[in-house]
Amino acid sequence: MSILAYWFLLPSKWRPPFLLAISLLFIALFNVQYIPYFLIHIGLVYIAGLYIEKGGRKKPLLILILIWLIGNLCFFKYGELLFRAIVEFGSPFFPTPKGKLPTLLLPLGISYIIFRCIHYIVEVYRKKAPRGSFIHFALYVLFFPTFLAGPVERFQRFHTQTLGIKGPDLSNVNQGLFRILLGVAKKFVLADHLARWIIPALQSPESYPRLIVLLFIYGTAIQVYLDFSGYTDMALGVARLFGYQIMENFNRPFFQRNIGLFWRNWHISVYSWIRDYFFFPFFGYRASTLKIYLGIFLTMVVFMLWHKGSLNFLILGIYNGLGLVLWQFFQEIKRRFPAVRRWASKPFFNPVSIFLTFNFVSFGFLVFFFDLSHVYKIFIQLF
Amino acid sequence: MKDQIRSFIVENFLFGERGVEDDEPLFDSGIIDSLGLIKLIAFIEKKFNISIDMSEIMIENFNTLNGIMETLKSRSKSS
Numbered sequence: 001m002s003i004l005a006y007w008f009l010l011p012s013k014w015r016p017p018f019l020l021a022i023s024l025l026f027i028a029l030f031n032v033q034y035i036p037y038f039l040i041h042i043g044l045v046y047i048a049g050l051y052i053e054k055g056g057r058k059k060p061l062l063i064l065i066l067i068w069l070i071g072n073l074c075f076f077k078y079g080e081l082l083f084r085a086i087v088e089f090g091s092p093f094f095p096t097p098k099g100k101l102p103t104l105l106l107p108l109g110i111s112y113i114i115f116r117c118i119h120y121i122v123e124v125y126r127k128k129a130p131r132g133s134f135i136h137f138a139l140y141v142l143f144f145p146t147f148l149a150g151p152v153e154r155f156q157r158f159h160t161q162t163l164g165i166k167g168p169d170l171s172n173v174n175q176g177l178f179r180i181l182l183g184v185a186k187k188f189v190l191a192d193h194l195a196r197w198i199i200p201a202l203q204s205p206e207s208y209p210r211l212i213v214l215l216f217i218y219g220t221a222i223q224v225y226l227d228f229s230g231y232t233d234m235a236l237g238v239a240r241l242f243g244y245q246i247m248e249n250f251n252r253p254f255f256q257r258n259i260g261l262f263w264r265n266w267h268i269s270v271y272s273w274i275r276d277y278f279f280f281p282f283f284g285y286r287a288s289t290l291k292i293y294l295g296i297f298l299t300m301v302v303f304m305l306w307h308k309g310s311l312n313f314l315i316l317g318i319y320n321g322l323g324l325v326l327w328q329f330f331q332e333i334k335r336r337f338p339a340v341r342r343w344a345s346k347p348f349f350n351p352v353s354i355f356l357t358f359n360f361v362s363f364g365f366l367v368f369f370f371d372l373s374h375v376y377k378i379f380i381q382l383f
Numbered sequence: 384m385k386d387q388i389r390s391f392i393v394e395n396f397l398f399g400e401r402g403v404e405d406d407e408p409l410f411d412s413g414i415i416d417s418l419g420l421i422k423l424i425a426f427i428e429k430k431f432n433i434s435i436d437m438s439e440i441m442i443e444n445f446n447t448l449n450g451i452m453e454t455l456k457s458r459s460k461s462s
Binding site: 126128257260261264272275276279280281284285286287292296328331334335338341345 | 400440
């Protein structure tokens with residue numbers, strides 16, 4: 001109904017506020033309290049953008065707003081974890097609250113919202129993005145197809161599309177519906193069934209031969225991909241119904257020939273966000289090689305901890321961060337030793353690299369489902 | 384300038400095994416990665432004695448040889 005109203009009843013200038021209203025309604029379905037919280041953030045960022053654009057005290061304001069945004073994200077994502085750690089480890093040294101600890105209400109989609117806000121304010125500061133109207137900015141942040149799980153589209157691309165949407169477009173609707181169906185099939189048919197089959201089986205790896213355990217491990221990686229990319233397909237499909245082409249989040253990640261390429265093609269919108277707003281500013285500007293390697297490692301750790309503040313994801317970050325650093329060392333070896341380079345450029349090396357990369361990431365993805373002691377148990381059975 | 388940057392890319396990232404076209408995507412095709420971009424920027428700054436602002440270090444600005452030249456041109460216009 002809303003699609004028909006959007007294309008046939010509303011003049012184009014009313015479409016953005018209409019989409020914003022639908023987005024707010026969508027958020028209210030989860031919890032109406034999120035709306036004022038998000039609108040306060042969006043309002044503050046927009047006002048800061050106005051002030052920065054007019055050439056006021058740009059840098060202090062940018063820093064202040066970044067601290068506010070990152071502080072909010074850390075408070076909601078990691079505050080409870082930190083509080084529990086303080087209570088647990090501090091109890092022998094100082095009085096700590098007894099009984100059940102309060103649980104923070106994590107606003108849904110907060111990290112995506114904060115990432116969009118940070119991207120917007122930094123790009124307005126750099127004069128690389130237009131400020132846009134408040135409605136357009138709020139729609140960009142809260143756009144309901146991408147509100148829950150991304151992708152984190154870039155403002156300039158989104159804003160251009162908001163301004164450019166004219167008449168009804170049947171091809172967009174067709175492609176959107178196809179993408180939604182593809183996402184539903186990936187997520188609800190393949191990923192969910194695969195999870196129901198593989199995860200219980202890996203609970204008792206000792207019951208299966210090695211080869212089957214290995215196939216189950218590959219299955220977990222494929223399950224994570226189908227689950228997440230299925231969500232992305234649905235989000236992109238719904239956005240397309242309303243005339244928006246949102247950036248892709250996955251680009252054949254399991255067919256990449258090294259760990260660096262794998263991560264550049266997995267969850268692209270967030271990985272590239274962390275690269276642009278964490279790696280380059282802190283580690284990528286006139287840095288020593290050591291600092292760059294440290295940056296590559298820490299970027300991966302931050303990327304993983306962004307998914308979830310837990311020991312499992314910390315280990316996953318360290319594992320992949322070390323993988324990326326080792327890959328860079330190998331590149332250096334190739335550069336220095338022509339014999340290694342010749343060997344690495346042989347035709348058989350490409351499929352072997354793809355296979356090795358797939359194995360490396362598949363083993364890592366086990367921590368999505370199992371605690372570390374169980375992952376160890378699976379490896380014992382495998383090796 | 385363009386040919387010197389091209390030579391640097393060919394020598395350091397393609398090991399002299401093939402050339403690179405003006406519009407060939409460097410980042411998207413995996414020729415250079417984040418570390419490669421930092422090395423490329425360090426080379427440009429040193430070789431041509433110019434200073435590239437941190438805000439300009441974006442993949443989009445350095446994804447092709449033509450894109451690099453555009454970025455450097457617009458930089459010199461604005462400075």
